[in-house]
Amino acid sequence: MINPNLSKRQSESYRCLTQLDASVAEAAKRSGLDSLLIELVKIRVSQLNGCAYCLRMHTRDAIRLGESAERLAVLAAWWESQYFTEQERSALALAEELTEMPVPEPRRWDDGSLTEDQAAAVAWQTVVMNSWNRLAVFSHYPVAP
Template identity: 35%
Template structure:
């Protein structure tokens, strides 16, 4: 099956991409580790079924020292002993924010993440999750793919 990209938003709206890249630069300067940011990107992309971003960010995660085993287990993180309680708190936020249409973010999930992160870090996590959701929605809606 040959895929054809519908439109190229980066080419059509370069100023919008400038804003997205500026947000990426901001996120790289936050308190969140690169490993945690990559876990967020991969899990959001799995939920959104964004093949383009899954391919990109699993490669990036491996470059940053993430293991194949943890990447394979990421879709079942709740049941996996490979993730810390802190990572699981973040991944619960990933699930609920990415699927916000289902029931929002529960008080339990929000209170749990407060056990591990400051309010500023929680804000950074929320921004990182939503940034990745934005990227996924561009890629999925335009049928972006790696040649």
């Protein structure tokens, strides 16, 4: 079975994705989004995509930034809990919409909690995170204790 490690097979493309990731992170910061909210988006997108490598990395990053175990435990069902702010709920809904690409329905994230720049930052972060997840899952990045 062929499972090429994409980061090694086309290193220039990998470098471009890394540069895009850095650009998107800077735009998110300029938009006023909290770093912890961005980590929640990365974790939720990784949950939806089943990417263990990115889940471990971004969960560790979120904990380092002060995220609680309780919020991380309910992130997969964020809409059923009262742990998340309106802005976080909007960002998570937007990230899910972009990741799952459902049949068009009312935009449950578009409630005024995010500015246009913040919505664009979350959207770009989701696009990049989906790319990282697909790269890691396809390449079978090792995830061991």
